[in-house]
Amino acid sequence: MNYEMSNPLSEIETHFNEDYLxxxxxxxxxxxxxxxxxAIWELLSLEQGSSVLExxxxxxxxxxxxxxxxxxxxxxxxxxxxLKKAEADAAERRVDVEYVLGDMRSLPWRDRFDAAxxxxxxxxxxxxxxxxxxxxxxxxxxxxxxxxxxxxxxxxALLRDKSPTCRIVQRDDDLRIHLISxxxxxxxxxxxxxxxxxxxxxxxxxxxxxxxxxxxxxxxxSAGFQxxxxxxxxxxxxxxxxxxxxxxxxx
Numbered sequence: 001m002n003y004e005m006s007n008p009l010s011e012i013e014t015h016f017n018e019d020y021l022x023x024x025x026x027x028x029x030x031x032x033x034x035x036x037x038x039a040i041w042e043l044l045s046l047e048q049g050s051s052v053l054e055x056x057x058x059x060x061x062x063x064x065x066x067x068x069x070x071x072x073x074x075x076x077x078x079x080x081x082x083l084k085k086a087e088a089d090a091a092e093r094r095v096d097v098e099y100v101l102g103d104m105r106s107l108p109w110r111d112r113f114d115a116a117x118x119x120x121x122x123x124x125x126x127x128x129x130x131x132x133x134x135x136x137x138x139x140x141x142x143x144x145x146x147x148x149x150x151x152x153x154x155x156x157a158l159l160r161d162k163s164p165t166c167r168i169v170q171r172d173d174d175l176r177i178h179l180i181s182x183x184x185x186x187x188x189x190x191x192x193x194x195x196x197x198x199x200x201x202x203x204x205x206x207x208x209x210x211x212x213x214x215x216x217x218x219x220x221x222s223a224g225f226q227x228x229x230x231x232x233x234x235x236x237x238x239x240x241x242x243x244x245x246x247x248x249x250x251x
Contacts, residue, residue, distance in 0.1 A: 006209075011206070026170070037065040039234035040117060047070075048070035050072065052071045052117070054074070056118055077102075105134055114147070117149035118150050121208060124211065125209075140224075149248050191206045213238075226251065229247070
């Protein structure tokens with residue numbers, strides 16, 4: 001068993017491509033995005049003018065809405081396709097957001113932001129060392145007293161699900177099929193995505209490492225955070241039955 005599995009950066013970029021974008025509004029409808037933004041605003045104690053960094057910002061569905069609420073927002077992502085969409089959406093909404101093409105394992109900022117976050121399972125793409133490196137980089141980007149939020153599937157809930165599973169999303173005549181298996185020994189979810197679109201079939205793969213709260217506590221304290229809190233989905237109470245684990249750490 002290889003416990004140090006991860007995704008090559010090129011594979012991550014390939015996964016988050018135009019096919020990903022094509023199904024995005026079906027997977028993340030506007031009302032869900034608005035609700036997520038409200039939760040993030042409260043969990044990170046944001047105010048008008050707060051400087052916020054989203055790591056793995058994708059096509060800006062959260063970032064641009066935070067800007068509309070009055071935050072000064074920067075978004076970083078590895079996918080040029082998604083960032084182009086994010087910039088177009090920001091222009092349409094008439095908000096000013098700084099979008100940066102980059103790798104969350106190596107950030108250009110130091111002591112700049114009031115808060116940072118990784119939303120909807122954008123943490124865990126790498127091996128153990130590089131996942132921890134993301135947390136250290138995030139900590140370095142924050143000012144003293146800054147907050148970091150991580151939202152991920154609750155692995156207890158994943159383990160209760162039968163594996164493998166199949167999830168299908170449809171947009172008009174196009175299909176996105178996720179074949180999902182969970183490796184309980186490595187605590188990694190392995191996804192094979194099959195897209196049937198425009199008469200073509202395309203496949204990509206992604207592996208995500210899931211962590212429990214005690215692991216987050218250890219890693220975040222090591223990265224320089226002073227306190228770490230756990231919540232359930234969108235800031236509710238966390239239990240083993242919660243579909244999400246939301247962690248908030250204070251520098």
